[in-house]
Structure formats: structure tokens, C-alpha cells
Amino acid sequence: MASEDWVPPTVDTSVPSMARTYDFMLGGGHNFAVDRAVGDQISRAMPGLPQAARVNRTFLGRVVRFMTDQGIRQFLDIGSGIPTVSNVHEVAQEIDPACRVVYVDRDPVAVAHSELMLTGNSRAAIIQADMRDPEAILAHPDTRRLLDFGQPVGLLMLLMLHWIPDDSDPLALMARYRDALPDGSYLAITHVTGDHQGDNLTEATEAIKRSRSPDQVTLRTHAQITGLFTGFDLVEPGLVGCGEWRPRGPADISDEPEMNMLVYAGVGVKQPRNDQE
Template sequence: MERPNWAPGDIDLERPSVARVYDCWLGGAHNFAADRAAAQKTLEAMPELRGVVLNHRALLRRAVWYLLGQGVRQFLDLGSGIPTVGNVHEIAQSADAGARVVYVDIDPVAVAHSRSLLNGNGRVSVLQADVRDFEGVLTSQEVGAQLDFDEPIAVLMIALLHFVPDEEDPRGIIAGYRDRLAPGSFLAISHAGYEAGEEPPASREARKIYDSSVTPITLRDKTQLTGLLEGFSLVEPGVVRVPAWRPESPDDVEGSGKRFPGFAAIGRKA
């Protein structure tokens, strides 16, 4: 396979990545044949998956607007992925040109493309790192140059933690970030999952394909997600299905919102 000029030379073009498969579902162009094959196979098993992904993306937009309304002007976007329309810095800086953002992702394509979009924007940085290494992220030059930990920061974990199994201690990872945050900071999270007995056969089949071709996913229910938010006070409406978190219209929640395969919440550090 010919390597595109935007692809860093150390990428294995034959191995799908989380960020690039997600880019496929969003209709992006920064992915390879292996990513597209994995994305298509999971869509064939669960055709509504593209809508699920779009709902997580819409949740990101609503969360950033909410956080701006709370006076937050600093954002740490963990597992930020390949940029698409409506990136965090675009939303935040449309409200306040002084807003600062750090994007963090492990995928080199996501990082390279994010950097290419900044166009000399000195209030945005991009860090290639594993978000599980919270000490490495928090002590990085990129984070240190942009974010003031004496002031409130919003940490964004949108469609991220279902890639962290229990044995990798997602609660401890969140705590590692939480403990560095000033009072009045926030955590915004969305997570794949169902309540007990809800997962339909199509979802199980799609998850089986994704687990084997991309990376394993750990589904969590509402109670489990609530447990990950220890140390944060939940803002209304608490932990709810992704489309039901402060929807722009009641119509957004009808149907898919009742058994949507994922939950969302924002918590505030007192």
C-alpha cells in the first residue's frame, strides 16, 4: 500500500487504530484500507453504530458549551482523536479567543493532523501520549505551557474509557488527573455501555468484530460509570444516556435515547 504524504513513516498501515476507525465512521479521510475494512465490518453487524458515534461527537459539543457557561476557559481533551468539524478549540475560542486547549492522543495520525490544523494558534497544543500515563501527560511540556492548574480546567474523556479494562484501573487514572485539578474544575465523560440484559445481538456481534480487529471494549452500566466519577459532584441531569445529557431538542432523545448504548455525565470538583 502506498503511504499517503500525511502519514508518519512509523505507522503500520495494515493494523487498524481506534482513532482512524472512528474517523471512518465520521466520514473522515485520514484512515487506511485496514481501518475502513474494520469500520465497515462492524457497521454491517450494527448499522446504527455511525449514529452512535455521531451522538458522542454531539455530546462533546454540548459539554464544551456547558463548561464555557460555567466560566471554564482551559480544556484537556484526552483521547482527542483525528480532528473533524467542531473541535474543542474551535468551539471554545468562538466564545473566548483566550481559551486554551491541549489535545492528547496516542495515534500519530491524529497528532500530526491536529498539529496541521492549528495554523500558529499559540493557545492550543497537541501531545502524543498514552492518556493512561497521567503523570507523563500532566508533566509534559505541552500541558505545562498551556494550562494553569491553579485555575479550573475541564478534562474531557469522550468515548475514551471503554478502551480501558478494569485491570488497567480506570478509577485510578481518573483520580490521577482529578487530584491535580483546582476546585471548580470539571470532568466530562461519555462511555459505551448498557444496563444489565439490554445489549442486543447486533451489538454483541459488532463488539466481537471490533475486539478482534481493533482493540477490546469494556462496556459499563450506569452504576459502574457513576463509580468512576468518585471525587466529583455530578451536575444535572447526572449519569444518563448520551442523547439525554442536556439535549438541544427533546426530539433528540426520542427512540434512540431510551436504550442508547452509552452514558454521559459531567462532574465538578468541589
């Protein structure tokens, strides 16, 4: 068994984390037996789930390239997770080394490994925070150091908002982030949906409930997820299955059609509004 000396002292390795389970789905090594057990259970319910995780990851690269093509040079990635290949700063800074990135995650393992990855990179930082506290994230010294809110920002919330229950009022949360962003900013969201799934997804979400994880899925419909883009204009092709958002080739799409539709993906731009409208 590999040494776990890297585990932050505050981590309870008997309780699964969905950030670490996602890392397991992507073939990463920063997860524990309890995370792998949950991952195995939900994969048995939905055998194509690792492909859905891969499709989401390739979307990240496409959307960062899209935003840089629109002139975005600063990014706020909330719910960034455990680092793997093609992270936001790697994609963006390969295009323009001047790009700046702030990562945010509440999982201490994700934060610890992000700190190691970012050592020596003065244009990127990781903050440990909960997305339900926008003011703390936006006012954090690293955010203020790296991001200029007088210029457009690329805000990413990938596989993040389905962990926010309705009683936390995600629409109000999104409004607080939207109001902090200048015109010309972009928002990217990926979100699990039950619109195209059946009993297998129910079985997978039940496995998460039984796991005692503090992270629990709230499935939302196409209309509900579209509502999270209030104040942004969706760019083409709109809110679609993750594998259908501007794929560049076979590597961006699962060969299991339902896994391309397990997660909706969309990108919106904040346009100037006429106060008289």
C-alpha cells in the same frame, strides 16, 4: 486511490485503529482500508452506529459550551482523536478567544493531523501520550505552558475510558487526574455500555476483537461508569444516554432510540471537600 503521503512513518497501515475507524464513522478521510473494513463489520452488526458516533460528537460541542458558561477557560481533552468539525478549541475559542486547549492522543495519525490543524494557534497544542501515564501528560511542557492548575480546568474523556481494561485500574487512573485538578474543575465522560443492548453489540465487539486492533472495548454498567466520577458531583441530568444530556434540538439526538443509549454521558464538578467529613 488517494495518496497516503501524509501517513506518519511509524504507522502500520495493516492494523486497524479505533481512532481512525471513528473518523470513518464520522465521514472523515483520514483512515485506511483496514479501518474501513472494521467499521463496515461493526456497522453491519449495529446499523445505527454512525448515528451514535454523531450523537457523541454533538455532545462534545454542548459540553464545551456548558463548561465555558461555568467560567472554564482551559481544557484538557484526553483521547481527542482525529480532528473533525467543531473541535474543542474551535467551540471554546469562538466563545472566548483566550481559551486554551491541550489535546492528548496516542494515535500518530490523530497527532499528525492535529498538529496541522493547530499550526499558528498559540493557545492550543497536541501531545502524543497514553492516558495511562497521567504524570507524563500533566508534566508535559505544553500542558504546563497552556494550563494553569491553580484555576479550574475542563477535563474531557469522550469515548476514551472503555478502551482502558479493568486490569489497568481505571478508578486509580481517574483518581490521579482528579487529584491534579483544582476545585471548580469539570470532568466530562462518554462511555459505551451494554446496559440497553443485546446480541448486536456483542457481534460488534467480537468484530473488533477479530480485527487485531490494540484497542479493545470494555463495556461497563451505569454504576461502574458512575464510579469513574468519584470525587466529582454529577450535574443535572446526571449520567444518562448521550442523546439525553441536555439536547438542544433534533440534531443532537439519533432517530434510533437505542443509539441514544449506546453511550452514557455525564459531567461532574469537583467541589471543595471538608477534610473532617
